[in-house]
Amino acid sequence: MELPLIALLLVVGLALGWGVGAQYARARRGWTDYRAAKRAVPGARRAALLLVRAVFTKVGVIALLLFGAVAYAAVGPDHDRAEPAPGPSPSVTATHGVTRGR
Template identity: 80%
Template sequence: MELPLVAVLLAVGLFLGWGVGVQYARAKRGWTDYKAAKKAVPGARRTAWLLVRAVTTKVGVIALLLVGAVAYAAVGPDHERAEPAPSPSPTASARAGMPGR
């Protein structure tokens, strides 16, 4: 009767050991991944800020150009309000055909 009890205890021990081993391997992999990600964060953060700065600069330049264009359009002469152009002066050939001269 002792032999089946030992076999059952051995099977339970193997099953529990297998479960604990799988969890340990998973935790060790997670810890290794965490350390690698933690080491990569400063570089990724620096790169992200550089990209944000570049995009912000481009958006700022475009906004300044748009504001300048709107200001120029608001101050510049409007063709509908502009003074009429002077009429052309009569030419010499037109004077020659005039009577009395």
């Protein structure tokens, strides 16, 4: 009668050990991944800040160029060097009621 009880306890112990061991292995992998991610965060943060700084620099340069173009356009053209506007062209019209040579 003791042999089946020992076998049952062995099976239960193996099942519990397998479950606890699988959970422990999963926790170890999670902890290792967490430490790797924690080590990578400062480098990733630094890289992200460098990329953001580059984007802001480009946007700032473009904004300054646009502001300069608008300011230049607001001043207007130089009237001394500007071509004169074309005047009205003379039109030839027939005069009614006037007879020449009589």
